[in-house]
Amino acid sequence: MRSLLVWGCLFVLVLQVRDTRAQKCGGLVDTRLKPNGRLASPGYPDHYPEDASCTWHLKAPHGEKIAIEFWDFDVTGSDGCTGDYVSILASERAEEQRFCGSKKPRSIKSEGDTLVLTFATNSQGSCRGFNATYHVEEDFLSCGSNTNALEFTFISPSYPDTVSNDSLECSVTVDHGCDTPICQLR
Numbered sequence: 001m002r003s004l005l006v007w008g009c010l011f012v013l014v015l016q017v018r019d020t021r022a023q024k025c026g027g028l029v030d031t032r033l034k035p036n037g038r039l040a041s042p043g044y045p046d047h048y049p050e051d052a053s054c055t056w057h058l059k060a061p062h063g064e065k066i067a068i069e070f071w072d073f074d075v076t077g078s079d080g081c082t083g084d085y086v087s088i089l090a091s092e093r094a095e096e097q098r099f100c101g102s103k104k105p106r107s108i109k110s111e112g113d114t115l116v117l118t119f120a121t122n123s124q125g126s127c128r129g130f131n132a133t134y135h136v137e138e139d140f141l142s143c144g145s146n147t148n149a150l151e152f153t154f155i156s157p158s159y160p161d162t163v164s165n166d167s168l169e170c171s172v173t174v175d176h177g178c179d180t181p182i183c184q185l186r
């Protein structure tokens, strides 16, 4: 009977340790304070915990973008990544991109100044997880660019050198899919 009680306590302890690890992931990443850094699955490079859910909200200054690069990726694979997965929302209105398996996702850039990365796991096995870095990039556009960004910096061809006297026509196409766009130049 006593040994049963001891095993019971050990089991509870293990569960509590797991819960603590699962909760210590995700959060708000303000890139004005930390313009580059690392995001990794809980416990990386050890196997990640089961039934974990981590969401990182990355926020860049206006007019800048967030780029994420994966250096290691090993997440249990499933059809449609319905089991364990990493998902990325490149903007508030973007479609979620989901990744699982052992193929590293290509580097991903946000469409605006926010990016949300979620790591979710189920109760059926785990792998090494992922190790990624992020950094902030200013969104510069030049002649002939097309964009759906909400805010960007446009640089004339010779900037910062003097503009020549030759005539020059240069355009950037901004498409937000709305009928009456509102623009503000600063």
Ligand SMILES: [Ca+2]
Binding pocket: 050, 076, 083, 084, 121, 122, 123, 124, 125, 126
């Ligand atoms: Ca799993």
